[in-house]
Amino acid sequence: MKSVCLALFVLLFVSCSSDDSVSSKDYTEENEQEILNYISENNIDAVATSSGLYYVIDEQGEGAAITASSDVSVKYVGMYTDGTVFDSSLDEEVSFNLQYVIAGWQEGLTYFNEGGSGQLIIPAHLAYGSNDYNGIPGGSVLVFNIEIIDYVAENEQEIVDYIEANNLDAQATGSGLYYVINEQGTGEKPIETSYVTVSYKGYFVDGEVFGESTADTSFYLDQVISGWQEGIPYFNEGGSGTLLIPSHLAYGRYDYNGIPGGSVLIFDIELKTVN
Template identity: 30%
Template sequence: MNNFTKLSLFTVLATTTIFSSCKKEYESIQRVDDAAIKSYIAKNNLTSMQQDPDKTGFYFQVTNPTTGDLFLNKDSVLYDVVIKSMQSGNQYLKSPVNGNLGTYVGYLNNFFQSSLSTSTTYNIPALRTATLALKPGGVARILLPSYLAFGRNGAGGIPSNENLDVTITTYPYKKQWQFDDVKIQNFLTAKGLTATKDASRVYYITTAAGTGTETITETSTVVYKYTGRLLDGTVFDSSTDGTYSTTLQYLIQGWKAIIPKFTAGAKIRMFIPSDMGYGLSGNGAIPPNAVLDFDIEIVSVTK
């Protein structure tokens, strides 16, 4: 056998060995994860857990079946998600209390959460598959092996090769504004408040009528005192010393809709749906799809 033939044979054998070892390692992870999940199911008596239809390796169950039609890929879904460790029970991720997540069902496999401290979008088809087994308002629990989740690299606080217990809770609303309107109405009822609903879907309460004569336009310079809260009372911004000055063009849509109805001296409280505030992206301490609660005093108006 000449040197060239020997070298070629060695290369083929080495390549075969490498790929074989990689395959064995990958299959080993599958076996280890599957054994762990089956043990978890038995230990916690999760008898309703079923293997996913495509036998990719995750298990799930519908814990709140509700009524209506099943989700389709084309449907919008408003949801919350909780992710915790199967091994330790540690909670790694939970949707914000004052907001919720939302996308199309068909996009649910592209999972991204900024609280994971990463800019990576993860491909987790199990979220979509489980949601397609739900009707709006339904809840699913997913047991997710590490190799179908965040793998050996982990993500944020989720360590390497971590099997996960995931709960996805959907809401019975097709549009975010519908959900926001219910949130506002429930808040008003719970607090015994009566508010006017504007055509913009912003609710407002007038606590003091304005005494000024200047109308507020896009170019008016207005000085405000204000406090902004989330619906649980968390203050995310405040300026109560009467030094905050701006024109309407730099304000969120909710302010733009209501402020021109008043003059200097007015005191109002506004409940702003998320699409008239900071929407799906949120802003700093304001989570995605958060309803905003503002106390506002219009100090002065200058043309």
Template identity: 55%
Template sequence: MMKKLCMVLAVILFTACSSDDTPKDYTSENEQEIQAYLATNNLTAQSSSTGLYYIIDTPGTGVAPLTTDRVKIAYKGYLTDGTVFDESPEEGVSFTFLNSLIPGFTEGITYFKEGGSGTLIIPAHLAYGSSTNGSIPAGSVIIFDIELIYVNYKTENEAEIQNYLIENELTAQQSGTGLFFTIDEPGDGQQPTLTDNVTFTIKGYFTDGEVFFESTTATDVQLNSILSGLAEGITYFNEGGSGTLYIPAHLTYGNIGAAGIEGGSVLIYDITLLSVN
């Protein structure tokens, strides 16, 4: 059900579904419509050089997104007459790249920081132009009330890890990079550096317990050739040690993900370090 819903939402925010044979420039009448809307609703908005108008209710305190960032946004889209054409679930919708959305939405989100909220008032040339998109007529000014929930999932990943630790009554250490780790057996052999070759066994799973990888034989690699979070985590063990790594997405597959691993995922690895060099 959620996958179908996200597909519907994506249609609204990504590209127009149909185009008219004769494009029309709605810039002038859109500007008049926006000014009338602001006056009627007693609103004060900032405008950018592109013609986008935006109102910042809460600027947010986290990071401001780049157009290439992965974002999670809750939004409600409507026309100047109040007709709602789309609305996200309360928890928001994830978009792998902000710049894959319509230009006005992409630009507008960059004026907020993580946790920020407000309104975007987007003229047609930054949305669907002279194309009709579903229930949005050609040439329409479209408005979005938005909340920028997360940028690149660093905040969300940390909350997910913390919740996992609490639910499972675990205590973990945290490094400066955002990696969490627990040491069950520290080991009594050599402690590896990132340039060392190591042999280890590994089981990888998500916070919901689903296993995405488990080694059937020992893995032998040079540490600096593997995922940065996994490599860093292994350096906290001595030869013969074992424990668990809780790794946020920016230290693994980031926004893109990998086969069987969705972008933005927290990965958990149970590790036993068998030998160094």
């Protein structure tokens, strides 16, 4: 995740700037005219909202609906109406909760689903207000080209491609998990709250290993990632195989302990004991 993204500064700034009645200026009418000129000059089919925000949907997206409190992952370019770019995250998606960003993003992204793309045209009162802030002039209209990442769909495709490339006989579950049984095992079958002992190797779809047990590892299944909670009970004690786990059943959209956000995780496992 990028450490500094101008689009992601918390709403606290907006609150503080708008309370400064001495130096504040109302840019509402000026911004509205600037936005209308920008839309006309660029022949944009934009939708206006009652707040003063305008948005353009290029792709609605087929993923989950977005609410004002959703966690989202996006790629974006931020620019002024003259085309000058002030920020960009095209090289790497950024993840955040919508409650902690500017109001224009809070409202605007809710018109899309995950996997969607388009443009937000945001007046100053829904962005950084009337005062200069971190290089952005006070009263600025901000334009963002956005792409909202749908990790569920992306992970599914990654897993399917990996299965085909490696000629695996994998079973799909309704959750997005895939699993391969090499040995079913003849012992007890665990449930999601069982205390189990396993050996494992974890790696990404490119084969890079991120974790491996040097000795048998024991834990309660209800205390590990969802992909393990669901996947290990497909085996009996003594069984072995592979779990292919999408990020929503692992560590999610945020970087975690060296694992990049949105990563598909693959585990070769051997279920040693069930208690």
